[in-house]
Amino acid sequence: MTERRARDFIRAIVDEDLRTGRRSRIITRFPPEPNGFPHIGHAKSITLNFGLAMEYGGTCHLRFDDTNPATEDLTYVEAIKRDLAWLGYDWGENEFYASDYFETLYTWACKLISLGLAYVDDLSEEEIRAYRGTVTVPGRPSPYRDRSVEENLDLFARMRAGKFGDGTCVLRAKIDMAHTNMKMRDPLMYRIRHAHHYRQGDAWCIYPFYDWAHGQSDAIEGITHSICTLEFTTNRVLYDWYLDALAINPRPYQYEFARLNLGHTITSKRKLLRLVQEGHVSGWDDPRMPTLAGIRRRGVTPAAIRAFCEAVGTTKVDSVSDPDLLDHHVRDELNRKAPRVMCVLDPLEITLTNCPADHKEWLDAPYWPHDIGREGTRKVPFSRSLLVERSDFAERPPKGFRRLSPGAIVRLRHAYVIRCDAVVKNADGRVQKLLCTWFPNSRDGDGPKARGTIHWVDTQAALPVVVRLYERLFVAAHPDQNFVSQLNPASEVVLTNSRIEPSVAIDAPKTRYQFTRLGYFWRDPVSAADGTLVFNRIAALRDGWTRSAPKLETEPPKRRVAIPPLPAPQLSAVDQRWIAAQGLTDTIGRALVGAPEAKAFFEAAVAHAPAQPLGSWIVNRLLPLAKGSRLDALPFSAEAFGRLVNRVASKAASSHQAREVLATMVRTGGDPDALLLAKKASTLDDAATLRAIVGKLMDKYPDKVRAYRAGKRGLAGFFVGQVLKATHGAASPSATRVIVEEQLHQQTS
Secondary structure, X not given: OOOOOOOOHHHHHHHHHHHXXXXXXXXXXXXOOOOOOOEHHHHHHHHHHHHHHHHOOOEEEEEEOOOOOOOOOHHHHHHHHHHHHHHOOOOOOOEEEHHHHHHHHHHHHHHHHHOOOEEEEOOOHHXXXXXXXXXXXXXXXXXXXXXXXXXXXXXXXXXXXXXXXXXXXXXXXXXXXOOOOHHHOOOEEEEEOOOOEOOOEOOOOEEEOHHHXXXXXXXXXXXXXXXXXXXXXXXXXXXXXXXXXXXXXXXXXXXXXXXOEEOOOXXXXXXXXXXXXXXXXOOOOOOOOOEHHHHHHHOXXXXXXXXXXXXXXXXXXXXXXXXXXXXXXXXXXXXXXXXXXXXXXXXXXEEEOOOOOOOEEEEEEEOOOOOOOOOOEEEEEEEOEEEEEHHHEOOXXXXXXXXXXXXXXXXEOOOOEEEEEEEEEOOOOOEEEEEEEEEOOHHHOOOOOOOOEEOEEEOOOOEEEEEEEEOOOEOOOOOOXXXXXXXXXXXXXXXXXXXXXXXXXXXXXXXXXXXXXXXXXXXXXXXXXXXXXXEEEEEEOOOHHHHHOOOOOOOOOOXXXXXXXXXXXXXXXXXXXXXXXHOOXXXXXXXXXXXXXXXXXXXXXXXXXXXXXXXXXXXXXXXXXXXXXXXXXXOOOHHHHHHHHHHHHOOOOOHHHHHHHHHHXXXXXXXXXXXXHHHHHOOEOOHHHHHHHHHHHHHHOXXXXXXXXXXXXXXXXXXXXXXXXXXXXXXXXXXXXXXXXXXXXXXXX
16 A cells, blocks of 8 residues: 555544554544534634544544533534535534433443542632642642542432532542642532523533543544644543543543634634624624634635635644635635626716617627636626726826726727716716717727726616625734724625626526626625625635725725824833843833733743843733733743743744744643753654755745845745745754755755
């Protein structure tokens, strides 16, 4: 059998498991909680889990993690199933629910109690939190930790029987209250909640926590590879502990990958629910929402979503993808499939003064004007009165304008050449109509030369249409806890005066079109139900002119969001002396004294790292990662942070390695030295391997090599970036740069 090269580390693990016989068949699962609609972030997990099963001839289960009756609903179950089917995945008979395992989970919990590994705790929620300690202070054992097995079994049975009120007591695993991983400090397994479950009704009043239900549900179903996102890395120790304590064999194993994050987007179901409940959007399927339902209603195809997830890749490095990458795959998919039609968004009437009043003809217009040999045409009506885009006319055109203006000659797409002769205005001075000359023979190539080509529709035959133009939902690239105030007020612009050619009335309502020169659109499936002609813009076209052109007088004003600059902190004499004493730059110093907790964090860490790089790392690295959280509440100490910065300052670690370690520390805590050792162990710095990768890239980009040879030495950085991309960030940047410069030098010598 020919050896295959895995596309990512997850597939490498699967390949090795199959090769060694550790697994004979692959079974994965997608385990959503039915407390909201799936979003673009879930698409990555969906495509990975179902994709692995399809690729290896295995099975992917759809299992609903329905262990919280307060937030879950059948509506969400149906939405999740609908979205998975839309993406093209079929789970067949493998539809499961964690709530169906409640009896088994209860029995296994009793087994842990009998083994002395679980106990009923009467501490309150606040007391449990206080007893747990901190990342630097060990926890204290609960006074109820040493109850006898018999007492615990009795109390747990009474919990199930409904003898206690909500919050009265919990079941906890008995592990280690001094464990460095706080997940292991006697984690909670069951809480009391007298609530109606959408599936189990009132049969239960105790409900399992995620960490207890998840791994055991995997084991019940025979899952081989339990794949989840990086935030569950610290949960893996507990995942393994439960399975080992129960002696479950064969057992599943958990693997983590970086979740899909998208700029100008939020993927918290709690925050998305708030947008819906507060009326900021029309619902979970609002086309501006990052939910799969919203994306589907907007008109994006499932193939584009799958291609986007494939392009993002499966790595262990957290990153934020640019929304433009998603738009690129949407355009790439629709450019091949969307027929072209004409629609005028903001109509301006033109009258062809030399065209007879009763003139009417139907022109053959190709659906695919640039695809030679591709069949398909429609009839477009043409008469004396036409409509063009108001933005395609300028009374005083700027330099380079190739559209309509007094005396200008343009071609009407698929039709004739016309000349603008006169402008008719209303009493307010607004342009109301253009009077133009028609050149009847110009369709066959005769007539004057046109400066440009514009789209149009016939005034009488065109259909009225409502057009919705969508932009990013948030003005902030990384919306924070103040996300509601960062909503883009121009995220939806509704145009009610638009006109479209009549051919769309006879086409299938699910057809996606390219509106010539405007973008990709499709008929809104909700509005279509009552016959209203409403089109949603799926994605805009790339238009170099409109992005760089000055604003024209005739264009309607666009709504803009003014974001005032943050005021510079006012420095007292004490602050100025402090900054000078530390040897900090004015910019870094101001940033630190402007955030008291940052200054205190700096003072606690400066004994372990040089002041200048330490201040820079706090301001430029740590504060953005903390995203508004207090630095003294992070899961690591200032001393640990100082040691990390010192490793970079002393050249013991690269800045790239330290940034990735810091991201892990912010997320899960941990010792920087241990994390750096692990990072270095997984870093690709083998010279032979790197030379092979660099050689292939230079063969792929010979123009870049020639440009480097011609003197553009900055292109060495381009090749370093391409190597990091090809290795999903595993390559050592410093070792890569040495190889790149070595290879480029050989190319130029």
